[in-house]
Amino acid sequence: MPNSKPTIIAITGASASGKSLFAHTIYEELVPEIGEHGISIIKEDAYYREQSHLSMEQRVLTNYDHPDAFEHTLLTEHLKQLVNKQPIKCPVYCYKTHTRTDEFIEIQPTPIVLVEGILLFSNPELRSQFDIKVYMDTPLDICLIRRIQRDTIERERTIESITQQYLTMVRPMYYQHIEPAKAYADVVITKGGKNRMAIELLKAKIRQLISKKQ
Ligand SMILES: Nc1ncnc2c1ncn2[C@@H]1O[C@H](COP(=O)(O)OP(=O)(O)O)[C@@H](O)[C@H]1O
Ligand SMILES: Nc1ccn([C@@H]2O[C@H](COP(=O)(O)O)[C@@H](O)[C@H]2O)c(=O)n1
Numbered sequence: 001m002p003n004s005k006p007t008i009i010a011i012t013g014a015s016a017s018g019k020s021l022f023a024h025t026i027y028e029e030l031v032p033e034i035g036e037h038g039i040s041i042i043k044e045d046a047y048y049r050e051q052s053h054l055s056m057e058q059r060v061l062t063n064y065d066h067p068d069a070f071e072h073t074l075l076t077e078h079l080k081q082l083v084n085k086q087p088i089k090c091p092v093y094c095y096k097t098h099t100r101t102d103e104f105i106e107i108q109p110t111p112i113v114l115v116e117g118i119l120l121f122s123n124p125e126l127r128s129q130f131d132i133k134v135y136m137d138t139p140l141d142i143c144l145i146r147r148i149q150r151d152t153i154e155r156e157r158t159i160e161s162i163t164q165q166y167l168t169m170v171r172p173m174y175y176q177h178i179e180p181a182k183a184y185a186d187v188v189i190t191k192g193g194k195n196r197m198a199i200e201l202l203k204a205k206i207r208q209l210i211s212k213k214q
Pocket of ligand 1: 013014015016017018019020021022146147150191192193194195
C-alpha cells in the first residue's frame, strides 16, 4: 500500500545515553535492504531555538536541557508534513555557536522516520506524533563519562564548562523532565547504543512494517 501512513519512531533518553548511535546503527544497517527512500533520521537538537540575536555570553547561559530551549511546535509541524508525504526543510544546528546555521537539509518523506532527542516526550502534541516510543535507560554516570569524552572532542568544550553545565542544568533537568518521561515509553533499552539484541529487534519490527506497507 504505497499510500499507507509513515511510521514515526521516537528514541529518547539522557544526553549521551546512546540515542544517536542506536538510531544511526539501525539506519546504516537497514539502508542496504530498504534504501535511502525507506528510512530517515531527524535530530531534535536541530530544533534548538535560533539564538543569533543573543551575544555569545548570553547563549552559554541558556538551559539547553529544558523543554523551552526547543522549538517543538516546528518539529511537530514537520512530522505532520512528513506524515502527509511532504518534504521538510530541517534546520542545521551548531553546538559551537549555540544557534542554527543559515543552512537547511531537505528531508523527503519516507515510510520509516526515526526521531532522536532528549525531550521528545515533554510536549503532549509532539509526543502524540510517535507510533513507537523508545527510551534509552543508560545509567547517568556512564552518560556523564561518555558526554565528557564526546563534548571535549566533538563539541570543543572544556572540562570546566562541561562540569558546570552538568551540575546546574543537565543533571537537574534529567531528573525533572527526562527520567519521568520513561513512563511514556513502549520499549525501554538498557546497555546503550550498542545493545545488539535491541538493534535487531527494532530492525525486525521495521522490516515487518515495511513489508505491510508494500
Ligand atoms: N554501548 C556503548 N558502548 C560504548 N560507547 C557508546 C555506547 N553507546 C554510546 N556510546 C558512545 O557514547 C557517546 C554518546 O553517545 P550518543 O549516541 O552520541 O548519545 P546521545 O545521542 O544519547 O547523546 C558516543 O561517543 C557514542 O559512540
Ligand atoms: N548549544 C548547546 C545545545 C545543546 N547542548 C547539550 O546537548 C545535549 C543534547 O544533545 P545530546 O546529543 O547529548 O542528546 C543537552 O544535554 C544539552 O545540554 C549543549 O551543551 N549546547
